[in-house]
Structures are given as structure tokens and as C-alpha cells.
Amino acid sequence: MQRLESAPQDFDRVLSSMCTEPHPAARQAAERFLATNPGDPETYQTVADLERDAVELLGTVTGLPEPAGYVTSGGTEANIQAVRIARNRADTDDPNVVVPTHAHFSFWKAADLLGVELRTAPARDHRADTDAMAELIDADTVLVVGVAGSTEYGYVDPIPGLAELAHDADALFHVDAAWGGFYLPFSDHRWHFGHADVDTMTIDPHKVGQAAVPAGGLLARSPELLDELAIDTPYLESTKQVTLTGTRSGAGVASAVAAMEALWPEGYREQYRRSMDNARWLADELAERGYDVVEPELPLVAADVSQPLVEKLRDRGWRVARTGADELRVVCMPHVTRSMLRSFVADLDWY
Numbered sequence: 001m002q003r004l005e006s007a008p009q010d011f012d013r014v015l016s017s018m019c020t021e022p023h024p025a026a027r028q029a030a031e032r033f034l035a036t037n038p039g040d041p042e043t044y045q046t047v048a049d050l051e052r053d054a055v056e057l058l059g060t061v062t063g064l065p066e067p068a069g070y071v072t073s074g075g076t077e078a079n080i081q082a083v084r085i086a087r088n089r090a091d092t093d094d095p096n097v098v099v100p101t102h103a104h105f106s107f108w109k110a111a112d113l114l115g116v117e118l119r120t121a122p123a124r125d126h127r128a129d130t131d132a133m134a135e136l137i138d139a140d141t142v143l144v145v146g147v148a149g150s151t152e153y154g155y156v157d158p159i160p161g162l163a164e165l166a167h168d169a170d171a172l173f174h175v176d177a178a179w180g181g182f183y184l185p186f187s188d189h190r191w192h193f194g195h196a197d198v199d200t201m202t203i204d205p206h207k208v209g210q211a212a213v214p215a216g217g218l219l220a221r222s223p224e225l226l227d228e229l230a231i232d233t234p235y236l237e238s239t240k241q242v243t244l245t246g247t248r249s250g251a252g253v254a255s256a257v258a259a260m261e262a263l264w265p266e267g268y269r270e271q272y273r274r275s276m277d278n279a280r281w282l283a284d285e286l287a288e289r290g291y292d293v294v295e296p297e298l299p300l301v302a303a304d305v306s307q308p309l310v311e312k313l314r315d316r317g318w319r320v321a322r323t324g325a326d327e328l329r330v331v332c333m334p335h336v337t338r339s340m341l342r343s344f345v346a347d348l349d350w351y
């Protein structure tokens with residue numbers, strides 16, 4: 001097959017993705033552990049040990065000293081499982097989950113799969129509005145969700161305030177830091193287990209963590225919470241499984257550990273500085289040209305660039321995304337360099 005011989009992906013013009021070039025150590029680890037299955041930890045013991053290391057490292061990144069959790073297939077699975085933990089733990093026949101409107105679409109999948117009602121509260125200035133969230137919470141609310149690094153704008157919800165709301169209602173509190181989690185430790189935001197009463201969190205090594213796909217992360221404050229997911233596994237040596245999928249990628253697990261060991265904390269700090277500088281630079285360049293720019297809070301820039309212009313940029317090979325409000329959206333991932341952005345802006349000027 002000729003297609004198999006071609007380069008899998010050139011990141012040169014990709015400004016739309018939350019995936020990136022994996023760290024070389026992550027790539028190597030993924031290849032070594034390609035044939036292992038952490039879904040069967042008694043048979044594949046090395047990768048099972050590596051998964052414990054991965055959870056330990058994720059706990060360090062997110063301020064959780066004794067973390068429970070596992071390496072998921074991605075943020076979607078982690079969010080679904082967080083909803084499932086909350087639903088299983090609660091004592092109601094009519095569970096609801098309260099999210100801000102900008103929550104990732106995986107929560108709609110979760111609601112559909114798990115038979116919970118999803119209540120969405122309008123945001124204010126791209127951030128969850130605590131009052132609007134509070135209005136939707138009632139005795140049947142099993143989970144409140146805050147986003148730390150939103151998919152569209154990279155904004156961070158008021159995590160401590162939302163955590164309080166959740167606990168006043170005896171609901172669990174989940175933070176979706178799938179994308180932001182490896183940038184946030186170097187910012188001033190209050191977003192993690194050490195900053196607020198967070199119960200569960202999504203943080204994905206296969207995004208800013210620079211691991212290979214698939215490597216998402218689900219963390220829980222205690223093993224009891226994770227146990228809400230346990231299913232008996234009669235014919236395996238291990239007797240229960242908490243994961244959503246059965247056979248899983250050992251490559252993802254090993255590469256997550258390799259990336260975090262190589263980059264935490266200095267490599268990630270350096271990456272945050274570079275990406276944030278790039279985002280601010282691009283925001284300034286766009287503002288100078290008269291576009292309305294949403295001030296970047298993390299390395300993600302949204303600006304009011306017209307649809308026809310975006311189409312022209314796409315024709316020139318740029319992969320750019322749009323927000324729900326139809327703005328241009330540039331995600332400053334590790335592969336997005338200043339020289340890439342310079343040539344992007346030059347193309348924008350050309351039209």
C-alpha cells in the first residue's frame with residue numbers, strides 16, 4: 001500500500017489540533033510496549049507497574065499526594081467515567097449533572113450513555129458563571145463540572161467556587177483539565193486538587209503532555225471513588241476492572257510515563273513559556289490588524305477572522321479550527337513555533 005509509505009502527518013501547518021508531536025522518549029516507549037495490555041495486569045505486569053507510575057506522576061502534576069486513577073483512551077473516556085462514578089455513588093433515581101455550556105461534547109455522550117440529565121449553565125466572559133451554575137443544582141445533582149482550559153478559548157472556570165457549590169449540594173466535583181493540565185501548573189490559576197475540594201479530574205498525557213495517542217488520564221481523590229466503577233472479571237487473574245475498555249494500549253501507558261519523566265517539571269515549564277509567548281504574540285499581531293481577539297489565558301487564541309478568509313487560509317494548507325461563535329481558533333500546541341505563526345500571519349496579510 002503506497003499510502004502506508006507516506007508520511008503520517010506533517011505538523012507544519014496544523015494550528016487546529018490538540019494532538020502534537022510526541023516527545024522522542026514517548027515515541028520509543030510506545031513502540032516497545034506496543035504488544036502489551038494493561039487491561040490484564042496479572043499477565044502484563046511491567047506495563048501494569050508503569051500505569052501505577054503514570055498515575056503517581058499525574059498526581060504530582062495535579063497536587064494529589066495519593067492518587068487513584070488510570071490511563072484512559074482519552075479525555076472522552078475520562079469524562080464519561082467521572083460521570084459514571086458520580087451517578088453510581090449517588091442515591092437518586094433521577095440524576096442530573098451540571099456543566100457550563102462550554103463543557104466538552106464528551107459530557108453529552110456521557111449523559112446519553114448513562115441516562116443522566118445534563119444541565120448546561122450559560123457562561124460569562126467565556127468562564128462558568130457560579131450563580132448560573134448554582135441555579136441548576138438541586139437534590140438530584142450528582143456531579144458539578146468545571147473546565148480548566150476550555151476547548152474553544154482555553155479559559156479556566158472558577159474552580160474553588162464551583163467546588164464549594166458541589167459540596168454544599170452533596171454532589172461530586174469534577175475538573176476537566178484534559179487539555180490545560182500540563183500548562184496550568186506554571187500559571188497562577190487555582191485549578192487542582194491542592195487548590196479546591198476536587199473529587200475527580202481529567203488530564204490527558206496525549207495532548208499537552210506530549211505522550212503518544214492513546215493516553216488520557218482519569219484521577220480520583222480516593223480509591224473508594226474509583227471503586228464505583230468496579231466490575232467483576234471472573235476469568236481473569238485479577239478479579240475486577242474499573243476501566244471502560246477491556247484490552248487497552250500499553251503503548252499509551254508507557255509513552256505517558258516516558259513523556260512525564262522526560263519533561264516534568266522543567267520541560268513542561270519551558271513549553272508553557274514558549275507556547276504562551278507565541279499565543280500572546282499572535283494575539284497582538286491579530287489585534288494590530290484590527291481583528292477582535294479574545295485575550296489568551298492559556299496558549300489558545302480566538303479572533304474574529306471572517307469565514308471566507310479562513311477558507312482561503314485552509315486552501316493554502318493551514319489547518320485552523322473555529323469556535324461555536326465562528327471565530328478563528330489557533331491552539332498553540334508544542335509543535336506550533338514562532339516561525340510557523342509568522343508565516344501564518346504573512347499568509348493572512350497576503351489576502
Ligand code: 0PR
Nearest residue numbers: 017018019074075076077104150151176178179
Ligand atoms: N475535554 C476537553 C477540555 C477537550 O478539549 C477534549 C478534546 C476532551 C475533553 C476529549 O478528549 P479526547 O479527544 O482525548 O477524547 N478536545 C479536542 C476537540 O474535541 C480534541 C482534539 C484533538 C481535536 C485533536 C482535534 C484534534 O486534531 O476539539
